[in-house]
Amino acid sequence: EAQVTQNPRYLITVTGKKLTVTCSQNMNHEYMSWYRQDPGLGLRQIYYSMNVEVTDKGDVPEGYKVSRKEKRNFPLILESPSPNQTSLYFCASRPGQVYGYTFGSGTRLTVV
Amino acid sequence: AQTVTQSQPEMSVQEAETVTLSCTYDTSENNYYLFWYKQPPSRQMILVIRQEAYKQQNATENRFSVNFQKAAKSFSLKISDSQLGDTAMYFCAFMKLSGTYKYIFGTGTRLKVLA
Numbered sequence: 139e140a141q142v143t144q145n146p147r148y149l150i151t152v153t154g155k156k157l158t159v160t161c162s163q164n165m166n167h168e169y170m171s172w173y174r175q176d177p178g179l180g181l182r183q184i185y186y187s188m189n190v191e192v193t194d195k196g197d198v199p200e201g202y203k204v205s206r207k208e209k210r211n212f213p214l215i216l217e218s219p220s221p222n223q224t225s226l227y228f229c230a231s232r233p234g235q236v237y238g239y240t241f242g243s244g245t246r247l248t249v250v
Numbered sequence: 251a252q253t254v255t256q257s258q259p260e261m262s263v264q265e266a267e268t269v270t271l272s273c274t275y276d277t278s279e280n281n282y283y284l285f286w287y288k289q290p291p292s293r294q295m296i297l298v299i300r301q302e303a304y305k306q307q308n309a310t311e312n313r314f315s316v317n318f319q320k321a322a323k324s325f326s327l328k329i330s331d332s333q334l335g336d337t338a339m340y341f342c343a344f345m346k347l348s349g350t351y352k353y354i355f356g357t358g359t360r361l362k363v364l365a
Contacts, residue, residue, distance in 0.1 A: 179357060180341060180357040180358055181341065186350070188350075196352070230295070239353070241295035243292075244293045
C-alpha cells in the first residue's frame with residue numbers, strides 16, 4: 139500500500155530532551171515536507187526537501203532540524219524541545235511539483 | 251506574499267443537503283493550483299479535489315465540486331448529498347507554480363453533518 143508512515147503517533151516529552159519523529163514514504167516521491175498544525179493557524183510548513191540532500195526552511199523552522207540522506211526518509215529532529223513546540227505534526231510527500239500531497243497520519247507531540 | 255482565507259470557522263448541514271465552504275486567496279501569480287483537503291476526526295489529511303488555475307472548467311469529484319472564480323480569487327467547495335462521513339475539518343490550499351512550489355493553507359472550516 140502506497141503510504142507515508144510517521145512514528146510515533148503520540149509523544150509526551152520533557153523540555154530539553156532531544157527527540158526524532160520519523161517519516162518514510164514508499165512511493166519514490168521527490169518532494170517531502172513537514173508541517174505543524176495548530177488551532178486557528180492551519181498548517182504551517184517547517185521544512186521541505188525537493189530531493190536527496192536538498193532541504194530548505196519553511197515558514198516556522200526555528201527549533202527544528204531535518205535531513206534527507208535517502209529518498210524515502212525525512213526525519214524531523216527537535217534538539218531541545220520547548221513547550222511552544224507542542225503541536226500536531228504531519229509529514230507529507232508528493233511525486234513532483236504540481237501534485238497533491240500524501241500525508242502521514244500525524245504525530246501529536248506534547249512538551250512539558 | 252500569498253494568503254489563503256477561510257472565513258467560516260464552523261458550519262453545519264443536515265444529512266442529504268448541500269453545503270458550500272468558502273475560500274479566498276490573494277496572489278499576484280497567474281499560474282497556480284488550488285486544493286481542498288479533508289481532515290476527519292481520525293486526523294488523516296485527505297486530498298478531496300484539485301483545480302488548475304489555467305482551466306476554466308470547475309473540477310468535480312463525485313459529490314464534491316468547486317466554484318473557481320479566478321478574477322474574484324475565490325475557490326469554494328460544494329458538497330452535495332452530505333453524508334455523516336463528511337464531518338471533518340476542511341482546508342483550502344494554494345500552490346504557486348514557481349520557485350519552491352510551496353503550499354499555503356487556510357485556517358480551516360470545521361463541518362458537522364447532522365443526522
